[in-house]
Amino acid sequence: MTLSREAIVEGLQRILGAEQVVTDEDTLKRRSIDNFRKLEAIFGAWTLPPPAAVAMVGSTDDVAAVLAFANEHRINVVPRTGGTATEGGLETHVPDSIVVDGSRMNRIVSIDPYDMQATAQCGVPLQLLEDEARKHGLTTGHSPQSKPVAHMGGLVATRSIGQFSTLYGGIEDMVVGLEAVFPDGRAARIKNVPRRAAGPDIRHVVIGNEGALCFITEVTVKLFPYLPENNTYLGWTLKDMKTGFEVLREVMATGYKPSVARLYDPGDGGIHFSHFAAEDDCVVLFMAEGSAGIAKATADGIAEIAARRPELAPVDGELIRAWFEDLTWGVDKIAAEDERIRTTHNVNRTTEISAGWSAINDIYESAIARIRAEIPDLTILGGHSSHSYINGTNMYFNYFYDLVDCPPEEEVTKYYLPIISIICDETLRFGGSIVHHHGIGKARAPWAPEEYGSSYPMLEALKAAFDPNGIMNRGTIIPD
Numbered sequence: 001m002t003l004s005r006e007a008i009v010e011g012l013q014r015i016l017g018a019e020q021v022v023t024d025e026d027t028l029k030r031r032s033i034d035n036f037r038k039l040e041a042i043f044g045a046w047t048l049p050p051p052a053a054v055a056m057v058g059s060t061d062d063v064a065a066v067l068a069f070a071n072e073h074r075i076n077v078v079p080r081t082g083g084t085a086t087e088g089g090l091e092t093h094v095p096d097s098i099v100v101d102g103s104r105m106n107r108i109v110s111i112d113p114y115d116m117q118a119t120a121q122c123g124v125p126l127q128l129l130e131d132e133a134r135k136h137g138l139t140t141g142h143s144p145q146s147k148p149v150a151h152m153g154g155l156v157a158t159r160s161i162g163q164f165s166t167l168y169g170g171i172e173d174m175v176v177g178l179e180a181v182f183p184d185g186r187a188a189r190i191k192n193v194p195r196r197a198a199g200p201d202i203r204h205v206v207i208g209n210e211g212a213l214c215f216i217t218e219v220t221v222k223l224f225p226y227l228p229e230n231n232t233y234l235g236w237t238l239k240d241m242k243t244g245f246e247v248l249r250e251v252m253a254t255g256y257k258p259s260v261a262r263l264y265d266p267g268d269g270g271i272h273f274s275h276f277a278a279e280d281d282c283v284v285l286f287m288a289e290g291s292a293g294i295a296k297a298t299a300d301g302i303a304e305i306a307a308r309r310p311e312l313a314p315v316d317g318e319l320i321r322a323w324f325e326d327l328t329w330g331v332d333k334i335a336a337e338d339e340r341i342r343t344t345h346n347v348n349r350t351t352e353i354s355a356g357w358s359a360i361n362d363i364y365e366s367a368i369a370r371i372r373a374e375i376p377d378l379t380i381l382g383g384h385s386s387h388s389y390i391n392g393t394n395m396y397f398n399y400f401y402d403l404v405d406c407p408p409e410e411e412v413t414k415y416y417l418p419i420i421s422i423i424c425d426e427t428l429r430f431g432g433s434i435v436h437h438h439g440i441g442k443a444r445a446p447w448a449p450e451e452y453g454s455s456y457p458m459l460e461a462l463k464a465a466f467d468p469n470g471i472m473n474r475g476t477i478i479p480d
């Protein structure tokens with residue numbers, strides 16, 4: 001029998017103590033969404049059922065007890081840590097869900113400069129871990145723009161990626177081992193070793209599960225030497241994206257490993273580079289880092305590739321450095337952006353995809369053309385590539401629109417989803433992946449069967465095996 005809202009709260013209070021169970025109306029409304037429906041919070045126009053409660057877990061045992069309770073009574077659970085999700089992964093569309101909030105599990109367990117790894121509970125903000133690592137002359141190498149506010153559990157759960165990914169990789173390249181709790185209340189620990197070949201690598205069942213299979217309680221990540229004094233910045237302007245992709249490809253395919261490799265089109269670049277680039281300029285930029293010899297060899301190699309292309313005009317590296325140092329988004333910047341949207345009704349959204357070198361320019365061109373033709377009230381439309389690999393790159397579409405004759409709570413259906421739909425369709429048409437790093441959430445879950453193709457049953461089998469009662473974040477990754 002399903003439990004009433006009151007019985008769910010009472011059950012949680014028995015497990016955690018009353019003070020760890022949040023039920024005030026304002027918090028519950030705010031916990032019903034994430035950035036995907038951020039206009040609901042900005043304008044106070046709520047559309048989703050608020051959760052029954054937010055369970056503030058403080059330990060692995062707390063998580064195990066709450067999940068076992070939810071599993072027994074078939075209550076939907078939405079795991080949460082930093083709350084910076086962008087794709088609806090935190091939405092509580094199932095009435096009387098429990099939000100399991102791990103943000104109080106915020107202890108750095110160890111920094112180990114000899115084995116070069118750090119262990120942190122799920123609620124540790126990445127910035128704190130990074131600051132601690134730097135005291136030892138080390139870095140996590142992970143620097144998503146949400147670094148000050150995103151937490152380790154969420155960063156692993158979404159397969160996040162940082163600005164230095166071309167050198168350090170995404171979070172999946174950094175996680176050494178972890179602990180997670182499954183819906184039956186059992187905790188599983190995957191030990192910390194440099195590599196294993198003992199069958200499939202089950203870390204990857206947990207990394208990127210978006211709270212749809214398990215709750216991550218602790219993670220161990222690699223550490224690297226922190227040598228910012230050797231950082232070298234390079235940039236060029238050019239007139240078309242196709243050439244820009246060719247430059248990125250040549251750098252990667254030649255084997256160079258800059259930490260940053262980015263390409264901006266004029267629409268997106270105009271937001272950042274109007275102090276040195278013309279209105280119709282694209283900008284390609286790099287950062288080389290590491291020990292002095294490696295940083296110099298990387299920068300020299302990239303400069304050599306650029307010098308072979310007379311259509312590239314060099315930009316002063318100091319301009320790139322100054323811009324790059326102000327890229328992260330803390331609480332203040334996020335609040336200022338929300339206030340801008342509240343006062344102007346001009347909304348900024350993004351969607352990121354990936355594809356091989358042979359497809360990326362087609363996806364970019366066709367998606368931009370269709371968005372421009374089909375979506376009304378756009379004020380800015382553009383994109384950039386910010387994470388490159390030997391076999392391809394990502395594209396991050398960045399778009400602004402005015403809400404015209406549109407109540408804020410209808411923004412998602414009138415503007416945001418139609419744009420996402422174009423981007424997903426064009427990406428799939430050319431063989432790319434519809435999600436590069438934000439997670440699939442609930443927003444892009446409808447495209448999951450097409451994204452996975454004939455491997456989709458493997459995903460369904462994982463869900464059935466690890467969450468047989470379907471209580472973990474329903475509608476996330478696998479559409480409802």
Ligand SMILES: Cc1cc2nc3c(=O)[nH]c(=O)nc-3n(C[C@H](O)[C@H](O)[C@H](O)COP(=O)(O)OP(=O)(O)OC[C@H]3O[C@@H](n4cnc5c(N)ncnc54)[C@H](O)[C@@H]3O)c2cc1C
Nearest residue numbers: 081082083084085089144145151153154155160161211216
């Ligand atoms: C301004 C801004 C900039 C951003 N920049 C980047 C960027 O550069 N790179 C990038 O990759 N992303 C970026 N993001 C997206 C976001 O920060 C990442 O997805 C991040 O990894 C989410 O971490 P979080 O702790 O905030 O997780 P949350 O928002 O709390 O949760 C995210 C998802 O993970 C699940 N989850 C959370 N905690 C757990 C847990 N302990 N166990 C299991 N599941 C869990 C949730 O259910 C949800 O589906 C940005 C977002 C914003 C708002």
